[in-house]
Amino acid sequence: MEVKLAFVGFGNVARAFARMLESRRAMLDSRYSIQIRVKGIATARHGSIITPTEINLLEAVDLVERDQSLVSIHGASECADSLDLIECCDANIIFETSPLDPTEGEPAISHIRRALARPVSVVTANKGPVAFAYRELNELAKQNGVHFRFEGTVMDGAPIFNLAEFCLPGVRVTGFSGVLNSTTNFMLTRMEEGASFEESLADARTLGITESNSDYDIDGWDAAVKTAALANVLMNADARPNEVRRQGIRGVTVQKLKAASQLSQAIRLTSRAEMIGSALKLSVAPEPVALTSPMGAARGTSNVLVLNTDLMGDVAIFETDPGVEQTAYALLSDLLTICASLRNG
């Protein structure tokens, strides 16, 4: 089974995925009979290329990491931009990881809409499209008989969407709570240990885990976008991030954390969905949680999601100290899920 891929966006996540693909070529062939061919790569600053043959992925990674243009790659033709590449590339699956405007989900939504309309399957690690346009994009994919997958958008490669889709058949998700933003959780953990807000933020920046604008983490926007994405997919909502009642961590002081600790509690920036009567209430806010609980167990950059269900009670999934490798794995996981589906017809 030959699978032709294209990349829209070739940043840290896409390049980690590219390396993972290259290092797993033999496994993909022997275990899944999948042969990968890369047919196009679009970047914002290093050119966009397609080829009728195959792009050497490690050569492309190397060029971008040496800040050089991709257009020097042998046999490649240059495209005008991402949308041009999406229109022209000879791919079965496009991997969308372009830099995101978190307030409206663009340009990822336009990229994905264009790809699904061609139709070509899409895998994305961008949460914006799932938070701002899930219903439309999912319908478009279905109508056109292609796939739209996005496991990496919440909790990196930890299976959240796949868990609900493949492992909880017959179950209705009635609500959820989770710790989904690593930056604020890392900061709260540092502050529990006595660091100030400013020191904690500086440490998070040093670790490279903050969004380019750290207000986006601190004021709960990132968590709100993820909350909307989860509600849209897991609870069939049609919510937008600005409908999530949102409170960030600026009001959480070292004193409050100490007081919570004396009650065997911690404070977590909690993403929550609950049905109040027939209305779905979505919120992001600092909440006290028992230290010895799944939510309390998420320290530092770790994440957790607790699903409330009708038939299976509460099930939580927990990811320990994720990094870019875990997000890269999410893309691989989506690739393999699509290939399994193609194989089953």
Added chain:
Amino acid sequence: MEVKLAFVGFGNVARAFARMLESRRAMLDSRYSIQIRVKGIATARHGSIITPTEINLLEAVDLVERDQSLVSIHGASECADSLDLIECCDANIIFETSPLDPTEGEPAISHIRRALARPVSVVTANKGPVAFAYRELNELAKQNGVHFRFEGTVMDGAPIFNLAEFCLPGVRVTGFSGVLNSTTNFMLTRMEEGASFEESLADARTLGITESNSDYDIDGWDAAVKTAALANVLMNADARPNEVRRQGIRGVTVQKLKAASQLSQAIRLTSRAEMIGSALKLSVAPEPVALTSPMGAARGTSNVLVLNTDLMGDVAIFETDPGVEQTAYALLSDLLTICASLRNG
């Protein structure tokens, strides 16, 4: 899609599943186009029956709960025993939940072997067959083109085996640790709160969570059987429970728990698999864990399993205070998984 079921064993779990099936008939039809027909029920003390038509499941539940024989059910013929029913019933899937001899996995293994050989698909909530005969039974099912599923054998309906099979494609499980026995965990939590060993055991008995022989919980046998089952399925081992190095909780005192607590630790009866060089080491033993960690978060009857993987780091799944409903859901989940596979050909 008509699916014909038979029950071998009709105890608490099977009857909870029967009630769940009845209450979800409309959902099964509308969402999955599945119509259920029950064709046979084998019990140890209330007779074994088959029918060419359909057994009224709620009538059967009611008869057994009033301690009456099933042979009075209209249109049913009596079978000699479980194996006779397995041989004669007109079923696509047999649900095996017979009372288990935990030291050798019988009679469940014989039941399943006979069913798969017919061939008829099998769903079981009995961990013995997976711990003692997984490789043989799995091969037999594959050779005969039928299914052998067992999600309920470890952590009830929390998706463990399905998570690894459907949600972590391309991943190798390199080890695991978990809190898998509710009785001992409940006892350790009660002892943390100051109760004695004997009081804690009495409380567990009152709650109805102990095995019929509570030594089987306390001395780590139940956890060892689950450890072997997990290793066999998730790590392609061919282990037996007696190969699991095993230490129960008799040596854990209130004093030791208090000392651990002062270090922000708890003691959990930990099931563990790790590769030491090329050798797989399996163990069950009381181990100190950080209170604020996935393992520490499993208090009372809650369970947790942490999977160590090559591509996805550590992923943990957590089940809060499971009951018989969660095990019943595991059977429903396996039923739906088999139906999805049948539908895909």
